[in-house]
Amino acid sequence: MKKSKLMWLLGMILIFGIFLVACGKEESTDTSGETKNTENTDGTEETTSNKLDDEQILNLVERAEIPSMDSVLADDAVSFNALNNVAEGLFRLNEENVAIPAMAESEPEVSEDGLTYTFKLRDAKWSDGTPVTAKDFVFAWQRAVDPDTGSTYGPYMMSGTIKNATEISTGSMDKAELGIEAKDDKTLIVTLERPVPYFASLMAFGTFYPQKEEYVTAQGTNYATNSESLLSNGPFILTNWDGNGLSWTMEKNPEYWDAETVKLDTINIDVVKEAATSVNLYNNGEKDRVVLTGEYAMQYADNEEVEQVLKPTVYYLKFNQERNGNKTPLSNVKLRKALAMSFNKQDMVDVVLANGSIPADFLVPTAFAYDENKKDFREVNGDMLPFNAEEAAKLWEEGMKEEGLTELKLDYISGDTDLAKNMDAYLQAQMETNLKGLKLNLKNVPFNVKLDLDAAQDYDIQSTGWAPDFQDPVTFVDLFQSESSQNNMSYNNEKFDALLDQAKGELALDPAARWQVLAEAEKMIVEEDAAIANMYQTGSMSLQKPYVHGIIAHPFTGDYSYKWAYISGK
Incomplete structure (x- = not known):
């Protein structure tokens, strides 16, 4: 890209530096350089209720296979991208990239010294219809920090933050001593080692998602190795994923607590590593959005569908x-x-x-x-x-x-x-x-x-x-x-x-x-x-069909959310 275009891009960065908005559109980029275009959809439900296409199907390209759908073991951008759409923690980044209560029904009660957080959980369900409880968070967090689990992100994210996480991760203390307690099914108490100014955004991160102990235990080593061995509490359910394949699907989760906000019925995703193939799929109408690099970025720089x-x-x-x-x-x-x-x-x-x-x-x-x-x-x-x-x-x-x-x-x-x-x-x-x-x-x-x-x-x-x-x-x-x-x-x-x-x-x-x-x-x-x-x-530069709206980009957690996405005018 020419330097003039770079300067133009820099001039468009938001003052808060989290994401870019250009003509109402936003995008996100994962650690591979792939991006997800978005549109700010404040008031989407009201303004688009009469404009939605009958067929709410989104067809996308991913740059690599999913390494893991176990939120405790995931440590890469592709996995967290998928998890962000099929799972949910105490908080979630909203359309403005502000961390807001998700599984938590409201902001937590915080002690005067900033070390104790008390969360009340909303009425939410797993995709099998059973309730999400405070015990699900305790189990998942303890599993993440347990050295026997082999999580990379658990010790990294919790040590020095959640009480006793450092000692537990090094094997000198039992995981039951982690600073998290289920007072009852709807009350979760988290104790920190130190005050953490960014704690709310941390609670939106995938490592802190809940897991249902009975289900994980029953699945054993098979847990989260394919879409048939995975529970969801997020906007979508992962389907047609065999654990290694180059394609998978996300279907709307009818049990999601905010299902009425979700417009898409199906998201079809294929792994395509060759730029030429991605562009051909887009031009043939088989994909609704693809990333552009190198010669293709130069070739399509002035295309009206470029973001x-x-x-x-x-x-x-x-x-x-x-x-x-x-x-x-x-x-x-x-x-x-x-x-x-x-x-x-x-x-x-x-x-x-x-x-x-x-x-x-x-x-x-x-x-x-x-x-x-x-x-x-x-x-x-x-x-x-x-x-x-x-x-x-x-x-x-x-x-x-x-x-x-x-x-x-x-x-x-x-x-x-x-x-x-x-x-x-x-x-x-x-x-x-x-x-x-x-x-x-x-x-x-x-x-x-x-x-x-x-x-x-x-x-x-x-x-x-x-x-x-x-x-x-x-x-x-x-x-x-x-x-x-x-x-x-x-x-x-x-x-x-x-x-x-x-x-x-x-x-x-x-x-x-x-x-x-x-x-x-x-x-x-x-x-x-x-x-x-x-x-x-x-x-990043990418091509996105003009009928695709509401994909929200994030600066951290999963790179993008489809919770607010919809198809209109195809």
Whole structure:
């Protein structure tokens, strides 16, 4: 995309930085770069009651298979996208991306010290007609933090937040001691370790969804492995999913407490990884919405059905400092800094992506988090480690000498989509040209395989990304604490850990001081230690049929909701 279009896009970002509204439309982007267009549908039920088409069927494309429909085990964007539409927690993000009561019937009662939350549950049912109770939340949360379960997000999201979660996740305390209690079927009491300013948005996240103990126990290891072994308490029910396939369906859930709001009857989703195939399906009328990248973004840039957006999702390279129990050459900070500065981010977003993404010489995205004076967090540190081929070459030479190397071969893992392959080819050309003796061994693998390789730390460089879990800088920065389940690259800095502990603890109720500490931590991870190499903040272009309305995009939790979507004028 041309720079003029990038500047136009930046000018359209909302002041709160959560999502973009252009001519009443919104979009969302997951960590693969795929987007979901939306339309602000305030008052939809009143204004569209006479305009709805008889056939309420939406046909979409997804970029990868669903790795897991177990909300406790899910740890990727594709899974959370699906879960957001078939499940629901105490809170849900609404059409304005404000966290509002969902399974909770109202705002909770909060103790004076900000540590105890008492929720009253509404009358809601599972898809089998049985009631959703407070015990369902207790069971799910305890299961998520239990080390025997193997959840990555449970310990990550709850440790240091929910009382005793840290001790439970490390096996030093029983899960029954978690700070959550079902006083009765309709009363849930949650006790925190510390005050959490963003707690309401946290309660909309998938890891905190309920699960029915009797059902999960009866299913055993088969639970949530296919659509026949899954219960729903959200707007839709997942159908026609075998656990591995390239297609699935969502059907309206008649037991959902707010079913009258849901207009769509059926959503058909197919996994399509080739951009050309997606565009052909759209042009043939088989799909109602597809993402555009590279040459297709350029080709359709002026099409009247194109939507554009900038999202608070950042892509970066992870540098693995330890592999198979041994230190890697990437434990050398000079080599990491050289790699981080060796590729031209502006050319990357203009030519390779061409979809409204912007260069990211930072970790916490622009137009995402603001202080009490409405100052963007990005203004504190500005840009860090920008492209500088000359400086990169100098640091690379110094680092190679320190390691006693003249040539360095590194395994680089990434996804298997067309976009990922184009991006990787660009990075390989840039890095190998600017860094003498570097050879990248590109491995484009399916999403599930990449997750497994990450968990096993079986890589040297990994292309990945992160979408926020709630609206606060810490959702990005604390990914790299030494004990974080998302680290998986052996980055360990005691000073960095201490800064994050301060932000989460003693400074939790001191916004200004906390802001500065988080900025210092960001500067350390990106610039001083170069533990990662930031690439771009996600933008997207997509084609959406004009008869599709009301898909709501979210900056965190699932990337989009279909609860308010409808077909009109097809």
